[in-house]
Amino acid sequence: MSGTGLTARDRDDCRYDLVSLGEVMLRLDPGEGRIRTARSLRVWEGGGEYNVARGLRRCFGQRTAVVTALADNEVGRLVEDLILTGGVDTALLRWMPYDGIGRGVRNGLNFTERGFGVRGAVGVSDRAASAASQLRPEDVDWEHLFGTLGVRWLHTGGIYAGLAEGTPDVVEAAMSAARRHGTIISYDLNYRPSLWKAVGGQERAREVNRRLVRYVDVLIGNEEDFTAGLGFEVPDTAEDLSTLDAANFRRMLKEVVTAYPHLKVIATTLRTVHTATVNDWGATAWSPEGFVSATHRPGLQILDRVGGGDSFASGLIYGLLELGDLALAVEYGAAHGALAMTTPGDTSMASLAEVEKLVRGGGARVDR
Numbered sequence: 001m002s003g004t005g006l007t008a009r010d011r012d013d014c015r016y017d018l019v020s021l022g023e024v025m026l027r028l029d030p031g032e033g034r035i036r037t038a039r040s041l042r043v044w045e046g047g048g049e050y051n052v053a054r055g056l057r058r059c060f061g062q063r064t065a066v067v068t069a070l071a072d073n074e075v076g077r078l079v080e081d082l083i084l085t086g087g088v089d090t091a092l093l094r095w096m097p098y099d100g101i102g103r104g105v106r107n108g109l110n111f112t113e114r115g116f117g118v119r120g121a122v123g124v125s126d127r128a129a130s131a132a133s134q135l136r137p138e139d140v141d142w143e144h145l146f147g148t149l150g151v152r153w154l155h156t157g158g159i160y161a162g163l164a165e166g167t168p169d170v171v172e173a174a175m176s177a178a179r180r181h182g183t184i185i186s187y188d189l190n191y192r193p194s195l196w197k198a199v200g201g202q203e204r205a206r207e208v209n210r211r212l213v214r215y216v217d218v219l220i221g222n223e224e225d226f227t228a229g230l231g232f233e234v235p236d237t238a239e240d241l242s243t244l245d246a247a248n249f250r251r252m253l254k255e256v257v258t259a260y261p262h263l264k265v266i267a268t269t270l271r272t273v274h275t276a277t278v279n280d281w282g283a284t285a286w287s288p289e290g291f292v293s294a295t296h297r298p299g300l301q302i303l304d305r306v307g308g309g310d311s312f313a314s315g316l317i318y319g320l321l322e323l324g325d326l327a328l329a330v331e332y333g334a335a336h337g338a339l340a341m342t343t344p345g346d347t348s349m350a351s352l353a354e355v356e357k358l359v360r361g362g363g364a365r366v367d368r
Contacts, residue, residue: 004326006265015150019067020067025046026045035124044345045083045086045346047159048310049160052314055313059318080093096134107131109127146178152183154186158191172215178215185217213230217265218317219265220267222309232252264288281297281300283330287326292327307340310347319333332355
């Protein structure tokens with residue numbers, strides 16, 4: 001892959017182009033309304049790590065799977081059905097016995113408001129003691145997955161790492177095996193204060209992330225992820241990080257590279273929030289050859305911002321795996337993220353043709 005130092009395993013030697021490790025929740029969506037006044041809820045599946053695998057499968061045609069766990073009840077079977085609809089292989093899914101009321105194990109739920117105008121998006125998760133949070137390193141035969149079956153790319157992140165006391169050990173076991181077998185590893189810092197506040201807050205998040213980044217080839221995150229979740233400060237910027245500019249962020253990334261010289265690519269979206277439905281949107285990335293940036297899209301109209309960063313990650317990974325060029329990869333990631341935020345739900349409904357049209361500068365005129 002030109003200029004990055006990344007070398008992917010041969011496609012013919014691997015069953016999967018990408019495997020994600022993380023929790024898949026049932027998203028309950030009140031549409032244009034509020035959670036507190038909802039009388040009906042639409043269901044989707046979603047999860048920071050899973051969304052990347054689904055985007056790569058449905059938009060970019062890659063062979064993907066998810067390592068996760070579900071409680072074996074009707075809700076779990078609903079989540080499985082949604083995953084199957086997304087085309088992601090469920091062969092690595094672990095089923096955990098359900099005790100009838102969820103005392104010992106349950107499936108994660110995520111109630112999500114999209115937001116509109118001055119009212120921001122709201123997420124209310126209900127996921128403690130979920131099946132995925134109770135996975136242990138020995139529950140998965142990592143040697144069989146990465147050695148026998150073969151995986152070109154492993155993707156995971158800080159959401160799953162922060163889910164429970166033992167999940168960092170699961171992530172580390174997966175990363176260690178992936179590295180032994182030449183699989184590229186990406187990690188999205190995805191700092192969520194709600195996940196960490198009861199288990200040590202920012203300090204615990206930084207401890208876990210610093211431990212895991214040692215295995216990573218491609219590191220993804222926004223400004224809050226790098227500051228709160230990894231401990232780097234953005235120089236000369238306003239207190240409100242939504243006004244961050246690319247130049248300041250690039251200065252911080254140089255510090256990250258100094259601290260973690262093994263990293264091959266560092267990538268981030270750049271978002272200025274004007275309202276819940278109007279954001280400036282862009283992306284930048286670093287490799288040993290320097291920085292590249294995607295087309296900046298000021299005043300981007302947004303229907304549902306949840307999952308925009310995950311869709312950026314899937315487009316970026318596709319570009320690196322199949323196009324071998326970081327500048328193109330960042331363009332594909334930013335275009336895919338922009339399109340994903342025009343539709344409801346965590347996951348992308350975009351097609352590769354739509355992404356490529358946007359990369360080429362195409363507009364929103366009617367196609368007919």
